[in-house]
Amino acid sequence: xxxxxxxxxxxxxxxxxxxxxxxxxxxxxxxxxxxxxxxxxxxxx
Amino acid sequence: xxxxxxxxxxxxxxxxxxxxxxxxxxxxxxxxxxxxxxxxxxxxxxxxxxxxxxxxxxxxxxxxxxxxxxxxxxxxxxxxxxxxxxxxxxxxxxxxxxxxxxxxxxxxxxxxxxxxxxxxxxxxxxxxxxxxxxxxxxxxxxxxxxxxxxxxxxxxxxxxxxxxxxxxxxxxxxxxxxxxxxxxxxxxxxxxxxxxxxxxxxxxxxxxxxxxxxxxxxxxxxxxxxxxxxxxxxxxxxxxxxxxxxxxxxxxxxxxxxxxxxxxxxxxxxxxxxxxxxxxxxxxxxxxxxxxxxxxxxxxxxxxxxxxxxxxxxxxxxxxxxxxxxxxxxxxxxxxxxxxxxxxxxxxxxxxxxxxxxxxxxxxxxxxxxxxxxxxxxxxxxxxxxxxxxxxxxxxxxxxxxxxxxxxxxxxxxxxxxxxxxxxxxxxxxxxxxxxxxxxxxxxxxxxxxxxxxxxxxxxxxxxxxxxxxxxxxxxxxxxxxxxxxxxxxxxxxxxxxxxxxxxxxxxxxxxxxxxxxxxxxxxxxxxxxxxxxxxxxxxxxxxxxxxxxxxxxxxxxxxxxxxxxxxxxxxxxxxxxxxxxxxxxxxxxxxxxxxxxxxxxxxxxxxxxxxxxxxxxxxxxxxxxxxxxxxxxxxxxxxxxxxxxxxxxxxxxxxxxxxxxxxxxxxxxxxxxxxxxxxxxxxxxxxxxxxxxxxxxxxxxxxxxxxxxxxxxxxxxxxxxxxxxxxxxxxxxxxxxxxxxxxxxxxxxxxxxxxxxxxxxxxxxxxxxxxx
Numbered sequence: 004x005x006x007x008x009x010x011x012x013x014x015x016x017x018x019x020x021x022x023x024x025x026x027x028x029x030x031x032x033x034x035x036x037x038x039x040x041x042x043x044x045x046x047x048x
Numbered sequence: 049x050x051x052x053x054x055x056x057x058x059x060x061x062x063x064x065x066x067x068x069x070x071x072x073x074x075x076x077x078x079x080x081x082x083x084x085x086x087x088x089x090x091x092x093x094x095x096x097x098x099x100x101x102x103x104x105x106x107x108x109x110x111x112x113x114x115x116x117x118x119x120x121x122x123x124x125x126x127x128x129x130x131x132x133x134x135x136x137x138x139x140x141x142x143x144x145x146x147x148x149x150x151x152x153x154x155x156x157x158x159x160x161x162x163x164x165x166x167x168x169x170x171x172x173x174x175x176x177x178x179x180x181x182x183x184x185x186x187x188x189x190x191x192x193x194x195x196x197x198x199x200x201x202x203x204x205x206x207x208x209x210x211x212x213x214x215x216x217x218x219x220x221x222x223x224x225x226x227x228x229x230x231x232x233x234x235x236x237x238x239x240x241x242x243x244x245x246x247x248x249x250x251x252x253x254x255x256x257x258x259x260x261x262x263x264x265x266x267x268x269x270x271x272x273x274x275x276x277x278x279x280x281x282x283x284x285x286x287x288x289x290x291x292x293x294x295x296x297x298x299x300x301x302x303x304x305x306x307x308x309x310x311x312x313x314x315x316x317x318x319x320x321x322x323x324x325x326x327x328x329x330x331x332x333x334x335x336x337x338x339x340x341x342x343x344x345x346x347x348x349x350x351x352x353x354x355x356x357x358x359x360x361x362x363x364x365x366x367x368x369x370x371x372x373x374x375x376x377x378x379x380x381x382x383x384x385x386x387x388x389x390x391x392x393x394x395x396x397x398x399x400x401x402x403x404x405x406x407x408x409x410x411x412x413x414x415x416x417x418x419x420x421x422x423x424x425x426x427x428x429x430x431x432x433x434x435x436x437x438x439x440x441x442x443x444x445x446x447x448x449x450x451x452x453x454x455x456x457x458x459x460x461x462x463x464x465x466x467x468x469x470x471x472x473x474x475x476x477x478x479x480x481x482x483x484x485x486x487x488x489x490x491x492x493x494x495x496x497x498x499x500x501x502x503x504x505x506x507x508x509x510x511x512x513x514x515x516x517x518x519x520x521x522x523x524x525x526x527x528x529x530x531x532x533x534x535x536x537x538x539x540x541x542x543x544x545x546x547x548x549x550x551x552x553x554x555x556x557x558x559x560x561x562x563x564x565x566x567x568x569x570x571x572x573x574x575x576x577x578x579x580x581x582x583x584x585x586x587x588x589x590x591x592x593x594x595x596x597x598x599x600x601x602x603x604x605x606x607x608x609x610x611x612x613x614x615x616x617x618x619x620x621x622x623x624x625x626x627x628x629x630x631x632x633x634x635x636x637x638x639x640x641x642x643x644x645x646x647x648x649x650x651x652x653x654x655x656x657x658x659x660x661x662x663x664x665x666x667x668x669x670x671x672x673x674x675x676x677x678x679x680x681x682x683x684x685x686x687x688x689x690x691x692x693x694x695x696x697x698x699x700x701x702x703x704x705x706x707x708x709x710x711x712x713x714x715x716x717x718x719x720x721x722x723x724x725x726x727x728x729x730x731x732x733x734x735x736x737x738x739x740x741x742x743x744x745x746x747x748x749x750x751x752x753x754x755x756x757x758x759x760x761x762x763x764x765x766x767x768x769x770x771x772x773x774x775x776x777x778x779x780x781x782x783x784x785x786x787x788x789x790x791x792x793x794x795x796x797x798x799x800x801x802x803x804x805x806x807x808x809x810x811x812x813x814x815x816x817x818x819x820x821x
Contacts, residue, residue: 007197011204015181022177029169039119042096 068137070313073130074301075151082131083113087152088124088138093117098147105145106138123152165285168278171216175271178212179264181205183771186264190768195257202254205263213247216270219277235415235461238422242456243269245449260446262453265770269458272778280465283472284484302334303327305378316385323381330534333370333379336388339363341378343561345535347371349502351389351690352642356510356599356615357536359561369690373535375560389690396666396694409486411464414746418460426451429761443763450765454756459777463745466785471738474789479721480731487717489742490701491735493682497630498673500687500695501641501648504705505627505655506617507723508688510540518603518611524548526603526611529564529575532556537601538564538575541613563601571606578602578610585610619651626725627655630732636681640669642691669695686728688712703728734788741788745781752777 028034076086093102099117102124106115114127126138142149185201193201217240224236246262246269254261301315305324316334319325324340327333345357351369360366366379367389385391426448433444468485475482482488502508515523528551530541535558553573556566563576574581578600585604603611631637639660641648648662661672673695676683685692685699689712696702696715704716713719720727756773759765 018177018181022173025173026170029166036118036120039099039117042099042119045096046100
């Protein structure tokens with residue numbers, strides 16, 4: 004039982020971290036030009 | 049003789065560049081105090097090389113702060129300082145880099161951003177996060193967690209589920225509420241009810257230490273449904289993007305002649321009747337008015353459907369949207385922008401659309417039957433269990449709610465949108481963006497196809513139909529002469545062959561309203577109107593010769609015979625085949641055209657269409673279509689012009705070629721981006737397949753319910769059974785829908801890409817190979 008008290012908050016925190024990262028990326032406009040992003044990685048410099 | 053129109057325009061470079069700059073600033077918006085942002089459409093941008101070339105090329109211009117190219121929308125945003133004597137000719141700079149570009153009017157097109165899409169995506173993310181975590185906890189409970197652990201897990205699930213459902217479920221709750229307010233039932237009513245009840249009973253169960261918590265069911269249900277909703281939204285958004293991306297036909301401003309004679313570019317709203325405006329050759333007339341000065345040829349094809357250019361001189365009334373071909377015109381404005389011909393067309397469209405909005409989509413039709421049945425069933429289960437258990441209301445309520453949860457139309461709500469999204473994707477790859485799913489449902493029902501002529505059955509481009517008189521040498525000279533003009537008739541002649549390299553013409557000039565003139569080996573050569581050409585020809589034919597209009601072009605050298613080019617509009621290459629195939633499929637075909645009977649009859653004869661009307665005004669087109677629909681026909685209207693826009697809105701379903709007017713494209717349900725009409729046939733076929741898949745999906749959902757309902761009514765629906773049954777049925781429906789991708793023409797039609805007009809979103813076809821996901 005005791006280890007669950009620690010593990011569940013950790014699991015939820017990590018999941019929440021993922022969600023927060025997604026919301027951040029959405030708000031910072033990273034989904035506005037998906038086609039361009041796919042091409043830009045081919046840019047050498 | 050020089051043309052008076054050319055003198056009327058003080059055409060020096062500095063004025064032109066100042067006008068360009070005013071126009072640019074009018075279409076831009078301020079980013080902050082000192083900088084403005086201007087957007088440009090660059091349809092030809094398609095790879096990282098283009099992005100680099102554009103971004104570095106424009107950044108080098110003085111005054112430019114930041115350049116960002118967006119490949120998805122094919123737009124380039126430039127932030128620059130207008131104060132520094134910086135550049136204003138970005139379009140020219142882009143042309144130097146090898147990209148055709150158009151100024152994108154930010155002031156006029158306030159479609160920026162997609163708040164609904166972002167909201168759906170956020171809801172989807174929240175629901176996904178919650179569903180994954182709750183499912184992990186639920187699996188532990190199902191695989192045998194002990195009593196206290198199970199209670200704890202239920203509580204944690206509840207803490208995650210309640211805010212997640214309240215946030216992610218809002219699109220459904222809002223839609224259900226508005227349906228209930230209008231005293232209707234849609235699919236969102238049983239969805240919202242099931243989710244909220246599942247949440248409520250699970251909270252009650254977890255607080256009292258009960259066994260059955262449906263948190264996972266409620267959240268995964270929302271997650272699945274949001275996927276469907278989001279895909280549906282993306283489909284519409286992309287089709288809309290493909291439409292607005294094409295360059296705009298109606299200018300947002302006009303070049304005004306100020307009282308002191310100087311020119312200034314002003315937004316349309318600032319221009320009053322009585323003002324005088326200048327319309328340069330190659331521009332569209334922005335407002336209704338009357339020609340005051342100048343002589344030119346006008347291309348009215350978009351406005352009236354006439355395929356041949358008409359001559360314009362002082363006193364002629366012109367409508368907004370007409371293309372001025374050969375020489376600048378000064379036009380006295382007679383009506384403000386709000387009362388122009390285009391505004392009138394818009395009003396007719398609105399009226400037509402209102403009468404059309406009564407259409408009920410198949411999902412809502414199903415919901416009208418389904419929702420009452422489900423609610424009745426839950427009520428009957430409750431009463432039955434109350435009687436059976438002798439008044440144990442807790443068990444009875446539990447059974448009733450589990451009936452609602454398990455019959456919740458997860459599969460049913462996905463059955464229609466998923467099939468339509470997959471079908472729309474397939475059509476998008478074939479170059480046919482679809483506005484929304486309802487268009488596919490309606491396309492399946494049609495029994496009559498009504499075509500516009502100019503720009504739809506034909507390309508709206510003149511072509512040389514016959515040549516008589518003259519020698520091959522005359523013909524070479526005529527072609528060389530025609531090559532110097534942008535007039536459609538001249539272009540048609542220039543395109544008939546290759547000019548020998550040795551051809552030497554001097555003193556080439558274009559005489560607006562008459563034609564082209566040049567000197568060849570010392571002798572004057574003329575190409576243009578018969579009367580004008582006859583002045584120099586040997587035979588000295590009178591100017592009263594028949595057919596002195598745009599349908600023929602004559603050529604003569606000084607003292608030589610008259611050579612005649614007969615011109616006709618070009619039929620689309622596969623128009624005959626497509627019409628024959630549609631007629632073979634049992635569809636009735638019609639032509640409704642604004643062009644003259646003389647121009648429509650041969651086209652109708654060649655395409656074997658017996659029913660046609662010519663010379664129709666936009667009002668008469670609507671009347672014809674409404675008459676057909678009142679007889680019980682379901683009409684598909686295919687048209688492109690401004691004059692077709694109300695008819696496009698009035699018809700049961702409508703398709704517009706991308707080469708047409710913006711208003712035409714915006715009011716149509718589907719858009720053909722290729723040069724061929726064959727895609728029309730594909731669209732009808734895919735619509736039928738979609739209808740079949742939708743029916744199968746609904747059938748699958750009914751079968752699922754036939755199995756699940758007895759389990760729920762008999763009280764055997766545990767959370768585990770509910771989770772498995774709902775996921776399985778959803779996956780089955782989605783998998784079935786993907787069969788739509790397996791049709792015979794899965795790959796893009798081979799002739800679509802080269803046939804795309806220069807300003808069409810060609811990359812849209814390329815990126816969509818991966819399917820919906």
